[in-house]
Amino acid sequence: MAPSKPSSKGKGGSAKGKSAPLSSATKVSKNKKNVKRPPPKEVKGKARTAPEQLKKKKKRVYTEEELDLPKLNTITPVGVVKPKGKKKGKTFVDDQEGMMTILAMVNAEQEGQIESKMMRARQLEEIREAKRKEAEARQAQKKSKLEDAKASIRQKRKRRSDGHDSAEPEPTSTGSKSKGKRKSVSFA
Amino acid sequence: MRPLTETETQTLFSKLAQYTGRSLNNLILPSGGDDNDRNVFRLHGSRVYFMRLSLANLATSIPRDNLLSLGTCIGKFTKTGKFRVAITALDVIAPHARYKVWILPKGEMSFMYGGNVVKAHVGRWSEDCPEHQGVIMYDMNDTPLGFGVSTRASNQLKQLSPTDIVVARQADIGEFLRSEDTLFTT
Numbered sequence: 001m002a003p004s005k006p007s008s009k010g011k012g013g014s015a016k017g018k019s020a021p022l023s024s025a026t027k028v029s030k031n032k033k034n035v036k037r038p039p040p041k042e043v044k045g046k047a048r049t050a051p052e053q054l055k056k057k058k059k060r061v062y063t064e065e066e067l068d069l070p071k072l073n074t075i076t077p078v079g080v081v082k083p084k085g086k087k088k089g090k091t092f093v094d095d096q097e098g099m100m101t102i103l104a105m106v107n108a109e110q111e112g113q114i115e116s117k118m119m120r121a122r123q124l125e126e127i128r129e130a131k132r133k134e135a136e137a138r139q140a141q142k143k144s145k146l147e148d149a150k151a152s153i154r155q156k157r158k159r160r161s162d163g164h165d166s167a168e169p170e171p172t173s174t175g176s177k178s179k180g181k182r183k184s185v186s187f188a
Numbered sequence: 189m190r191p192l193t194e195t196e197t198q199t200l201f202s203k204l205a206q207y208t209g210r211s212l213n214n215l216i217l218p219s220g221g222d223d224n225d226r227n228v229f230r231l232h233g234s235r236v237y238f239m240r241l242s243l244a245n246l247a248t249s250i251p252r253d254n255l256l257s258l259g260t261c262i263g264k265f266t267k268t269g270k271f272r273v274a275i276t277a278l279d280v281i282a283p284h285a286r287y288k289v290w291i292l293p294k295g296e297m298s299f300m301y302g303g304n305v306v307k308a309h310v311g312r313w314s315e316d317c318p319e320h321q322g323v324i325m326y327d328m329n330d331t332p333l334g335f336g337v338s339t340r341a342s343n344q345l346k347q348l349s350p351t352d353i354v355v356a357r358q359a360d361i362g363e364f365l366r367s368e369d370t371l372f373t374t
Contacts, residue, residue, distance in 0.1 A: 090193045091193060092190065094228065100213065102198055103213060107212070110206065117318035118316060118341075121318055
């Protein structure tokens with residue numbers, strides 16, 4: 001344990017002794033370096049700022065007019081442009097004149113609609129009337145045709161009734177004939 | 189409570205103009221020479237109220253949350269921007285009605301309980317009324333009972349059967365009792 005202590009001390013002393021001049025040397029050197037360093041720093045600073053300055057020079061803001069873009073290709077399309085300096089938000093209609101103009105417009109529109117509705121209703125009514133008349137005419141024609149048929153049948157009957165005696169034997173003879181014919185037609 | 193914007197005014201007037209004729213102008217015109225005497229429309233929440241201008245100016249002294257209603261409620265704007273006329277507007281629009289339907293006493297109750305008007309219950313009908321047009325319903329003593337929309341033009345009425353609906357109901361004075369709880373809630 002004893003030799004180790006002095007050795008440690010000596011080592012420590014030697015270390016201290018070495019370290020002292022080193023430190024002094026470093027201090028000096030540091031000072032020297034500090035003196036030398038600023039110029040590169042300045043150079044670096046210049047180097048950094050230089051491209052920025054260049055970039056700033058390059059960044060020139062073009063207005064939309066200068067770009068000669070087609071109007072539909074601009075940032076704010078043609079239809080969306082809002083006039084500058086106009087009041088934001090809602091515009092109230094509280095004065096009497098404004099309300100009267102709106103009311104007049106609405107009334108005119110409404111009357112136009114009613115007029116067109118009435119016109120259409122009248123036209124539809126005319127069409128309906130025409131259709132009804134046509135249907136009636138058709139019905140009447142049909143009825144007259146039926147009446148004619150009825151009348152003709154009645155006339156036939158009357159004729160038969162007039163020649164009653166001669167008519168009676170005929171049906172029997174025709175009936176027998178027809179039966180014979182039927183048989184031949186249906187099974188041949 | 190604020191005045192209406194242009195689009196809101198247009199929507200409101202076009203709705204009212206369905207029931208009224210040109211005399212709707214008289215609603216806005218001042219009754220006397222004083223400008224404070226003229227009537228205005230005001231929006232509160234989604235509801236539109238009709239009142240004298242002097243009364244509307246007084247409303248500025250009441251906080252918005254504390255104000256329930258003021259003047260005559262005309263109706264309300266729906267969330268889609270359409271306007272729905274309320275039964276409370278009947279007194280405002282009835283004097284300016286363009287097309288009228290008079291209901292027979294036997295049909296009054298069915299109408300006031302929310303039913304549509306059938307042909308058998310119609311006592312009289314304004315001439316030249318087109319279909320799908322706003323009409324105001326009256327009893328035979330000219331008391332306004334409500335309003336609705338005509339389903340047929342007046343010249344087609346003769347061809348209808350007695351049970352056919354001629355006016356689709358939109359509002360009737362029975363609502364004052366039927367929807368008493370919800371009539372003035374926001």
